[in-house]
Amino acid sequence: MSSKIFQKAYQLLVGDDVSTDWLKMPKKRALKSLTERELLSLESEIGAKLFGPVPEGRRREFFCFDERTWIWHEEWLDANKKIATSTVRYEVNETGVLKVQEGARYSYLEGEELRNFGIAIRMYYEQVARQVYHRDPTTGQSLVQ
Amino acid sequence: MQISNQNTYTTRPSGEVFESNPEIDQYRQEALGYAADSQPANPENTDRRRTEFGASTVAAAETAPVPSVNETWWEDPEVLIRFSQGTTYYRGQALLESQAA
Numbered sequence: 001m002s003s004k005i006f007q008k009a010y011q012l013l014v015g016d017d018v019s020t021d022w023l024k025m026p027k028k029r030a031l032k033s034l035t036e037r038e039l040l041s042l043e044s045e046i047g048a049k050l051f052g053p054v055p056e057g058r059r060r061e062f063f064c065f066d067e068r069t070w071i072w073h074e075e076w077l078d079a080n081k082k083i084a085t086s087t088v089r090y091e092v093n094e095t096g097v098l099k100v101q102e103g104a105r106y107s108y109l110e111g112e113e114l115r116n117f118g119i120a121i122r123m124y125y126e127q128v129a130r131q132v133y134h135r136d137p138t139t140g141q142s143l144v145q
Numbered sequence: 146m147q148i149s150n151q152n153t154y155t156t157r158p159s160g161e162v163f164e165s166n167p168e169i170d171q172y173r174q175e176a177l178g179y180a181a182d183s184q185p186a187n188p189e190n191t192d193r194r195r196t197e198f199g200a201s202t203v204a205a206a207e208t209a210p211v212p213s214v215n216e217t218w219w220e221d222p223e224v225l226i227r228f229s230q231g232t233t234y235y236r237g238q239a240l241l242e243s244q245a246a
Contacts, residue, residue, distance in 0.1 A: 033243050039236050064232045092225045118219020125228040133235040140231075 050120045068092045
């Protein structure tokens with residue numbers, strides 16, 4: 001189950017397209033003919049910047065995978081100029097936020113990290129609602145007239 | 146990797162105290178201000194709110210996420226789930242719209 005989620009998340013992240021620069025938001029029917037992966041890419045562009053600027057040479061993704069799962073993914077070139085990756089899954093359950101790292105490392109978020117995570121997903125929701133889906137994050141009403 | 150609000154990002158859980166990110170600080174202040182201005186926690190209201198919000202995923206997503214009356218709303222999994230429910234709901238609606246086009 002865990003590996004399947006990582007696989008799907010990775011496929012959604014990488015796919016065949018690396019850059020979303022070509023994705024333009026039409027003035028009308030802005031989300032027409034976009035796939036789930038494309039929508040996630042748009043959301044992730046916002047998510048990646050929530051924690052500050054992305055350092056040069058790195059690729060960062062942060063997005064809401066489903067109602068209980070958030071994905072953090074980062075790529076960079078290591079000292080040997082090879083691509084290194086790190087993917088972390090945050091799973092919200094009744095107990096708290098379970099952080100699942102590669103290598104079967106599990107831990108619950110707490111303290112400052114938990115607070116930052118909560119604030120980040122709130123910011124994510126608000127900014128994605130407005131900028132990607134043109135929705136008022138407070139009322140859910142469409143912002144497109 | 147430890148989530149932080151540092152302006153410059155590092156993947157290593159160094160544990161150092163990060164400089165505040167003005168944008169996150171703004172939201173943190175808003176969240177704390179909201180909690181401070183809220184009525185004292187009333188279990189009855191909390192139960193009622195949870196019942197309403199838990200009625201259905203769509204209904205919950207269409208209702209604006211309301212931070213818990215607790216000062217540490219980010220510790221409430223239900224509140225956190227509400228944000229992701231809202232996001233996935235809008236995403237689903239957008240996909241439906243694109244398919245109908």
